[in-house]
Amino acid sequence: MKAIILFGHGARDSRWREPFDRLVDLWRAQHSGVLVELAFLEMMQPSLEEAVTSLVGKGATDIAIVPVFFGQGGHLRNDFPVLLQNCRGKFQNISLSATPAVGEDSAVLQAIVDFGARAL
Numbered sequence: 001m002k003a004i005i006l007f008g009h010g011a012r013d014s015r016w017r018e019p020f021d022r023l024v025d026l027w028r029a030q031h032s033g034v035l036v037e038l039a040f041l042e043m044m045q046p047s048l049e050e051a052v053t054s055l056v057g058k059g060a061t062d063i064a065i066v067p068v069f070f071g072q073g074g075h076l077r078n079d080f081p082v083l084l085q086n087c088r089g090k091f092q093n094i095s096l097s098a099t100p101a102v103g104e105d106s107a108v109l110q111a112i113v114d115f116g117a118r119a120l
Helices: 014-030 050-059 075-090 106-118
Strands: 001-007 035-038 062-067 095-098
Touching: 001 014, 001 050, 014 035, 014 106, 035 050, 050 062, 062 075, 075 095
Parallel strands: 001 035, 001 062, 062 095
Antiparallel strands: none
């Protein structure tokens, strides 16, 4: 079974996660047949490992991790690969893949341009 993890940085202010919760709601409304979980690098729960554990417990065998970051900074270049490798070691029978940061996708960048254009 396929699943997706939307992976964000995390913050001290709990309101910071509200757009991530809306992303999950949108995902579930549009892709109800594919499980989705949030995960955070730091300061918020669940962690990446906790999200993978939850999805595996629900029957997921093929999990795509989508870093909801604007670009490939130090966290995605240094911290994320270690977390992903640890999960791959713990869940050896599960396929774990990762996409580039969402901010590197041309459609996401165009959506931001369109958002800015609507503000004019």
